[in-house]
Amino acid sequence: MKKVSSKLILFSGIIALASCSKERSPVTAWEYNNEKNGGFEVVPYEEQETGPGLVLVEGGTFTMGRAEQDVTYDWNAIPKRVSVSSFYMDQTEVRNLDYLEYIHWTTKVFGANFFDVIKKALPDTLVWRDKMSYNEPYVEYYLRHPAYRDYPVVGVNWLQASDFCAWRTDRVNEFILIREGILDHNPNPSEGDYFNTEEYLSGQWKGTVVSPIPAMDANGGTRLVRVEDGIFLPKYRLPTEAEWEYAAYGLIGNTVGERITDRRLYPWNGHGTRNPDEKFLGQMLANYQRSNGDMMGNAGALNDAGDITTPVYSYWPNDYGLYNMAGNVSEWVMDVYRPLSAEDKSDFRPFRGNVFQTQLRDPANDNQIIIEDTIRYDMDSNIVSLPGQVRWRDVSITIADDNLDERRNYKYADNINYQDGDYQTQTKELSGATWADNNTSPSTTGKPESFGMYNASSQPDGKDAGPDNTSMINDKAHVFKGGSWKDRAYWMVPGTRRFLDQRQSTAWIGFRCAMTRVGSPVGLGSK
Numbered sequence: 001m002k003k004v005s006s007k008l009i010l011f012s013g014i015i016a017l018a019s020c021s022k023e024r025s026p027v028t029a030w031e032y033n034n035e036k037n038g039g040f041e042v043v044p045y046e047e048q049e050t051g052p053g054l055v056l057v058e059g060g061t062f063t064m065g066r067a068e069q070d071v072t073y074d075w076n077a078i079p080k081r082v083s084v085s086s087f088y089m090d091q092t093e094v095r096n097l098d099y100l101e102y103i104h105w106t107t108k109v110f111g112a113n114f115f116d117v118i119k120k121a122l123p124d125t126l127v128w129r130d131k132m133s134y135n136e137p138y139v140e141y142y143l144r145h146p147a148y149r150d151y152p153v154v155g156v157n158w159l160q161a162s163d164f165c166a167w168r169t170d171r172v173n174e175f176i177l178i179r180e181g182i183l184d185h186n187p188n189p190s191e192g193d194y195f196n197t198e199e200y201l202s203g204q205w206k207g208t209v210v211s212p213i214p215a216m217d218a219n220g221g222t223r224l225v226r227v228e229d230g231i232f233l234p235k236y237r238l239p240t241e242a243e244w245e246y247a248a249y250g251l252i253g254n255t256v257g258e259r260i261t262d263r264r265l266y267p268w269n270g271h272g273t274r275n276p277d278e279k280f281l282g283q284m285l286a287n288y289q290r291s292n293g294d295m296m297g298n299a300g301a302l303n304d305a306g307d308i309t310t311p312v313y314s315y316w317p318n319d320y321g322l323y324n325m326a327g328n329v330s331e332w333v334m335d336v337y338r339p340l341s342a343e344d345k346s347d348f349r350p351f352r353g354n355v356f357q358t359q360l361r362d363p364a365n366d367n368q369i370i371i372e373d374t375i376r377y378d379m380d381s382n383i384v385s386l387p388g389q390v391r392w393r394d395v396s397i398t399i400a401d402d403n404l405d406e407r408r409n410y411k412y413a414d415n416i417n418y419q420d421g422d423y424q425t426q427t428k429e430l431s432g433a434t435w436a437d438n439n440t441s442p443s444t445t446g447k448p449e450s451f452g453m454y455n456a457s458s459q460p461d462g463k464d465a466g467p468d469n470t471s472m473i474n475d476k477a478h479v480f481k482g483g484s485w486k487d488r489a490y491w492m493v494p495g496t497r498r499f500l501d502q503r504q505s506t507a508w509i510g511f512r513c514a515m516t517r518v519g520s521p522v523g524l525g526s527k
Contacts, residue, residue: 039217045230047523051172051515054088055321057247059521064245065342067265067495077497078342082350084246086521089239090512092312092323093152093331094164096143099123102164109194114375120383121163123155127507138308150311152329152510158478158502161332161511165236168513173197173232182225184208191387197232198390200224202369239514240351241335241497244481248326248494253319266492267318267325273489286315286327286492287485309485326492329510330484336416337477337499344419354415358402360391416475421454476502484508
């Protein structure tokens with residue numbers, strides 16, 4: 001893990017610094033970090049620490065969408081110019097070894113009392129089965145055998161990939177606090193005291209703090225680390241579709257001044273899939289299926305040297321230093337799929353899938369944030385939260401504290417269907433009238449009624465509609481990007497897009513994590 005030069009804020013020296021500090025507020029003239037002035041703290045900070053496994057992807061503008069012939073005639077990737085903020089992305093796909101670490105930790109913490117948590121985390125190794133192929137060895141060995149430890153994990157659905165990102169956030173932030181001497185290392189955490197970032201920030205974490213931060217106020221005492229200290233990293237998450245596509249192209253390598261000299265079809269220059277460099281002439285640039293039945297070429301001269309997936313550091317990285325942004329495995333992104341998203345999304349940080357939430361508080365206990373004490377399930381028996389996690393709720397127009405009636409930028413919690421499937425855009429005929437004519441008011445749950453165009457993800461009785469009763473395009477269909485080991489070169493074009501239900505997985509879809517970049521888009525040394 002890269003450490004910034006400020007050593008991640010030397011908390012132990014804050015008081016000493018305060019005694020000689022002359023920095024004052026430019027608006028009130030009072031000194032910062034002075035307990036005699038009320039104790040308002042301003043900690044030293046330079047820039048965001050780079051989390052393990054991540055590389056910085058400097059943002060910018062690019063043309064998102066179709067760059068190749070629309071051979072499927074879906075017209076679902078209309079070109080559109082957008083801007084993407086700088087962010088961090090995993091240098092490689094998440095490996096089998098990484099996911100086994102996640103399963104090991106989950107088993108250690110929840111195995112004694114909450115087997116459902118482990119079951120939820122396990123990849124579906126049966127995705128390798130094919131009715132007309134002998135793939136049983138992959139079912140048994142691909143995930144766990146050390147020969148495949150550096151290969152990308154597959155059989156992971158969108159929900160599992162998102163859970164992995166949340167787990168990784170907590171483990172990295174826990175490591176940072178232990179490294180800085182703030183927390184005591186607990187090698188055997190349980191469901192009652194494992195580290196959770198949100199629970200810690202709420203002040204209700206039950207673990208051991210060995211070196212709390214001196215409080216800078218007249219009352220003295222100590223305090224916990226806060227967001228304002230800048231020590232916690234932002235959440236690991238799946239990249240948005242726009243972020244993934246922008247990072248895959250790596251156009252920073254073709255940029256001179258403000259001019260992109262060559263637009264790319266793939267994550268590399270040129271229209272071919274072999275390396276034109278004399279030193280590596282003719283070698284394959286990615287792992288994909290070249291033609292019918294040709295997964296890897298001839299013996300003695302294998303073209304991509306991968307019958308299925310290959311190790312995550314195979315081939316050449318693009319100009320951001322990212323490996324396998326074409327081929328190997330396709331990758332989950334955050335976005336909910338709609339065919340015409342390009343027409344609806346914003347041109348700055350475009351994304352479809354927002355469900356706005358707020359932390360659930362207990363009005364009977366000084367509005368204290370509520371922490372789960374057991375597993376909570378939804379109506380479909382899916383786990384939605386674990387012991388030790390902060391409980392969240394959707395904002396609602398019926399709750400006065402949410403002030404949705406006064407907001408101009410949004411009115412409902414669930415905006416997945418906005419402009420494409422919400423009640424304003426329903427066209428389904430119902431007894432001679434449109435569905436919208438019969439559903440002209442929002443529901444009391446804070447989400448507009450939506451049971452027409454895509455049949456949404458639930459029925460009016462509140463039960464899950466299920467895959468047999470909904471359109472394939474619904475609120476549970478998520479985008480995945482890029483080609484895989486069993487795809488033709490067409491799908492390696494970053495502008496192509498496909499979708500799959502968030503509860504399903506395949507032997508050719510994996511994922512990598514991303515992280516928001518806070519502050520300057522270019523970091524230290526920026527103009």
